[in-house]
Amino acid sequence: MKARNLSDFRREGFELGAVKVTMMSRSTCGSCARVAAQIEPVVRDHGGSLEIVDVDRSADLAAEFGDRVPVILVDDEEVACWEIDDDELIDAMERARGA
DSSP: OOOOOOOHHHHHOOTTTEEEEEEEOTTTOOHHHHHHHHHHHHHHHTTOOEEEEGGGGGGHHHHHHTTTTOOOEEEEEEEESSOHHHHHHHHHHHHHHHH
16 A cells, blocks of 8 residues: 555545534525534634535435434534534534544
């Protein structure tokens, strides 16, 4: 296996040490758009990556989350449902990073 360096990971879209924030959403959710706009700059400014997942694209996710969106996960751990304070998100990201 070929050794890889940091630039290999960055070229492939990985940021070493980046915390992954996932927002479970659906297209018909007005609160989801508002929360996404709120957390996007917070995640970016604190070195994280943000993925928005439409739960309606998967029957399993739609069943799991139902109307309980938006849901915020940090490194796959649920940290908030419906609302999140910026400081709470930053704290969760720092905990995930081990800071």
